[in-house]
Amino acid sequence: MVERIRLFSQHVFFIVFMYGGRFGIHLGSALPCFSCPFVQGCAGHCYLMALQRTHVGFQTAFEVFFSSAFVHVLWPFALFLILFLPLSKLWCAWLCPFCLFQDWITLIRKRLHIREFSMSRQVRNRLKPVKYILLALLILIPLAIANLGLHPDWGLPFCQICPARPILPLFTGNVSNFHIDMTNSVTIGFTATAMILTGVFLAGIFFKERFFCVFCPLLALMHLFKKLSPFRFEKNVHACTGCGNCEQMCPVDIADVHLEKGKNHMPGAVDVLTQDCLGCMNCVESCPVDNALVFKWFDFKIFSSSRQYMTRKWSSK
Amino acid sequence: MLLDLWKYLILICVPVIGSFGPFLVEARAADHTFWNKDMLHLEFAQMKKHPNGQVSQTFIVHRPENQTDKISVLFQENQRPEVYTVPLDQNTFSIFADKPSSIRLFVFTRAGQTHHVVHTDMVLFGKSRSLALRTLAKPSEAAVLKTLPHIFLVGSESYYWHQTGIPLTFSLKTQFHPLHPVRFHVADNHQIKPLAADTLNPLQFVYTPSHDKQLRQAGSTAVKHNTVFTCLAHDKKLYHLAYTFQLHRSRHAFENYTAGAIALAGGFLVFAGWVIKKRKTPWWKE
Numbered sequence: 001m002v003e004r005i006r007l008f009s010q011h012v013f014f015i016v017f018m019y020g021g022r023f024g025i026h027l028g029s030a031l032p033c034f035s036c037p038f039v040q041g042c043a044g045h046c047y048l049m050a051l052q053r054t055h056v057g058f059q060t061a062f063e064v065f066f067s068s069a070f071v072h073v074l075w076p077f078a079l080f081l082i083l084f085l086p087l088s089k090l091w092c093a094w095l096c097p098f099c100l101f102q103d104w105i106t107l108i109r110k111r112l113h114i115r116e117f118s119m120s121r122q123v124r125n126r127l128k129p130v131k132y133i134l135l136a137l138l139i140l141i142p143l144a145i146a147n148l149g150l151h152p153d154w155g156l157p158f159c160q161i162c163p164a165r166p167i168l169p170l171f172t173g174n175v176s177n178f179h180i181d182m183t184n185s186v187t188i189g190f191t192a193t194a195m196i197l198t199g200v201f202l203a204g205i206f207f208k209e210r211f212f213c214v215f216c217p218l219l220a221l222m223h224l225f226k227k228l229s230p231f232r233f234e235k236n237v238h239a240c241t242g243c244g245n246c247e248q249m250c251p252v253d254i255a256d257v258h259l260e261k262g263k264n265h266m267p268g269a270v271d272v273l274t275q276d277c278l279g280c281m282n283c284v285e286s287c288p289v290d291n292a293l294v295f296k297w298f299d300f301k302i303f304s305s306s307r308q309y310m311t312r313k314w315s316s317k
Numbered sequence: 318m319l320l321d322l323w324k325y326l327i328l329i330c331v332p333v334i335g336s337f338g339p340f341l342v343e344a345r346a347a348d349h350t351f352w353n354k355d356m357l358h359l360e361f362a363q364m365k366k367h368p369n370g371q372v373s374q375t376f377i378v379h380r381p382e383n384q385t386d387k388i389s390v391l392f393q394e395n396q397r398p399e400v401y402t403v404p405l406d407q408n409t410f411s412i413f414a415d416k417p418s419s420i421r422l423f424v425f426t427r428a429g430q431t432h433h434v435v436h437t438d439m440v441l442f443g444k445s446r447s448l449a450l451r452t453l454a455k456p457s458e459a460a461v462l463k464t465l466p467h468i469f470l471v472g473s474e475s476y477y478w479h480q481t482g483i484p485l486t487f488s489l490k491t492q493f494h495p496l497h498p499v500r501f502h503v504a505d506n507h508q509i510k511p512l513a514a515d516t517l518n519p520l521q522f523v524y525t526p527s528h529d530k531q532l533r534q535a536g537s538t539a540v541k542h543n544t545v546f547t548c549l550a551h552d553k554k555l556y557h558l559a560y561t562f563q564l565h566r567s568r569h570a571f572e573n574y575t576a577g578a579i580a581l582a583g584g585f586l587v588f589a590g591w592v593i594k595k596r597k598t599p600w601w602k603e
Contacts, residue, residue, distance in 0.1 A: 071370075072370060072444050115598060115599060117592050117595075117596055117598070118598060151536060152535075152536030152537060152538055152539070153536050153537060155536075155537070155538075176569075176572075178574060178577045178578065178581060179572035179573055179574045179576070179577040180572070180573045180576040180577045180580060181571055181572055181573075182571040182572070182573050182576075183533050183566065183567075183571045184533050184534050187571075191577070192576075192580050195577050195580035195581045195584065196580050196581070196583060196584035197584060198581055198584065199580070199581040199582060199583060199584025199585035199586070199587075199588065200584045200585070200587075200588040202581075202584075202585055203584075203585045203586075203588040203589040203592065204588060204592075206589075207589070207592045
């Protein structure tokens with residue numbers, strides 16, 4: 001049931017974000033999901049672009065930080081927080097168009113009966129910092145353009161290599177982002193990297209569910225502010241039987257929910273909204289213990305694990 | 318006796334020279350040797366974002382020789398009828414914008430019987446709560462704009478990011494019919510080139526700016542400015558008209574789709590090969 005609602009939501013928001021602009025919907029330039037501004041007629045822009053654009057050129061000269069013009073840097077950020085806080089990471093698994101694209105590729109793989117490749121916990125842990133490094137770079141590089149004289153073609157560094165930029169416009173019939181720009185050495189470097197990465201991610205997404213999300217800097221940014229959100233994902237440590245279903249069903253192989261024992265093995269509810277969690281609720285659906293895993297909005301339970309629900313779901317399959 | 322000879326000489330020569338006068342003016346109008354020597358022209362100088370969010374564009378004015386009138390600088394904003402004036406500080410002036418503003422700028426003066434008019438369009442992306450200072454032009458000054466002959470860029474209101482390699486069409490707006498066939502020239506990197514007239518409309522001229530190596534290296538926001546100019550003669554007056562515009566490098570001219578496809582396929586195959594090689598678990602579900 002929850003999976004179906006999520007799929008419905010993903011498809012509805014895919015249409016809204018990708019084509020909404022053509023029908024007069026404009027949701028601003030601070031969306032906490034990959035609604036790509038390079039899609040003509042999209043309803044809104046991913047916040048990462050605003051985060052880079054507000055820093056491009058003279059706008060981020062250090063003097064701006066101490067002037068009234070800084071409000072124009074802060075405003076998109078405030079808008080991002082206003083949109084992000086009520087839904088937290090539900091933006092990823094329930095609304096993000098690029099997430100849905102990855103799910104389609106996964107569906108094709110499953111139809112072909114090809115198993116996904118598994119990543120060891122060690123590899124997973126090594127990859128975790130990559131999204132934070134990308135986030136830091138996409139903020140620092142525009143600052144370096146404004147203040148240290150870095151070549152302006154380094155502007156929008158993440159957008160230039162983001163695989164969503166060539167892939168999402170395909171759904172509007174636009175193939176113009178599959179090229180290498182021979183204008184100068186910087187553009188050649190960026191566009192060649194973008195094409196190679198797009199190829200790598202297409203292969204990665206095919207062989208591993210939600211492969212891109214492991215590297216997504218927007219997920220890293222959202223994780224930094226998750227505590228401000230009323231959205232909670234808690235585990236009742238005392239109730240957990242340690243079956244490991246949650247890790248098995250997680251599209252990004254999060255082991256922390258399964259392994260979380262609480263501080264000093266004290267019983268009670270522990271926050272398990274980890275940095276890679278996308279809020280898909282697959283783990284809650286597959287948990288066989290009543291109320292062991294709970295998604296909450298303030299103190300209201302949105303969805304909690306239930307033996308009855310799990311049995312009904314898997315018996316129907 | 319000698320004095321009488323001079324008298325006759327003057328009496329004969331003045332009408333002869335006088336009758337040739339318009340032709341001399343026309344001959345002057347048809348060539349482009351006046352460029353840079355005695356022509357009013359504009360140079361885009363620094364564009365600056367100020368700490369209060371306003372954006373300013375500074376211009377340098379190159380004065381014509383033998384200038385007799387003061388130089389007037391008038392502009393209109395976002396296609397509204399109000400006309401504003403800007404004071405000239407020696408040879409420079411700046412226009413400020415507190416919001417995204419499409420500016421239509423005219424600079425003009427007179428040198429004897431020669432009228433100089435420079436026109437340009439630009440967009441300033443100001444974003445400020447403190448309003449940019451504006452001085453309304455006197456009605457008599459503002460009225461001049463209605464009759465001022467000038468060159469304009471066709472479609473410049475709807476598009477401001479002019480690029481090398483993309484044709485631009487220029488035309489002329491005057492209240493009179495010039496005495497001779499109009500010719501346009503462009504000053505591009507200190508080279509003067511004639512513009513080809515549109516086959517359908519002889520008063521429209523098409524110019525395709527060539528790609529510029531320096532612009533390609535300088536970055537996507539870098540600009541150079543070119544000037545299209547002409548000289549008209551009418552009623553024993555000369556009109557030196559110019560249109561200055563900014564050019565960016567081409568966005569799409571150097572895109573190589575074959576190389577892009579090769580890089581994409583290469584990335585896909587190398588990573589897929591790596592996954593297949595490293596895989597330890599069974600491939601297929603039973």
